[in-house]
Amino acid sequence: METKSRKISSDYRLENGLFRIFKSYPNFVRRNFTEHHHTAIEISYIAEGCGTYRIHGKDVKIKAGDLFIFGTNEVHWIYEISEPMVLLNIQCEPRYIWSPQSGSFDNTLLDPFFDKN
Secondary structure (H helix, E strand, C coil), X not given: CCCCCCCCCCEEECCCCCEEEEEECCCCEECCCCCECCXXXXXXXXXXXXXXXXXXXXEEEEECCCXXXXXXXXXXXXXXXXXXXXXXXXXXXXXXXXXXXXXXXXXXXXXXXXXXX
């Protein structure tokens, strides 16, 4: 099977909407956004800057080089930015990785994204 390589831009999405890669430049200082969650698994890399992530109501200091992995419906948000930030994100709907109909993937590989105990 032949596959074509695709250039990853600042906002890259597969046509089916199940996979997204993007770069963001969150506003400096305290943000007006509220905590959020989504069905996608999210990998968030702090490329530059520092601040505070609020995850499940707990504040976590963040800095360049930090990597976070959020499971589906895990509440999080960048609460405060103390230095200009560049954030790289990968969001992937679980069904992009695994589908019960295909039977070609071991669903236990997704357990870390769903079971945070």
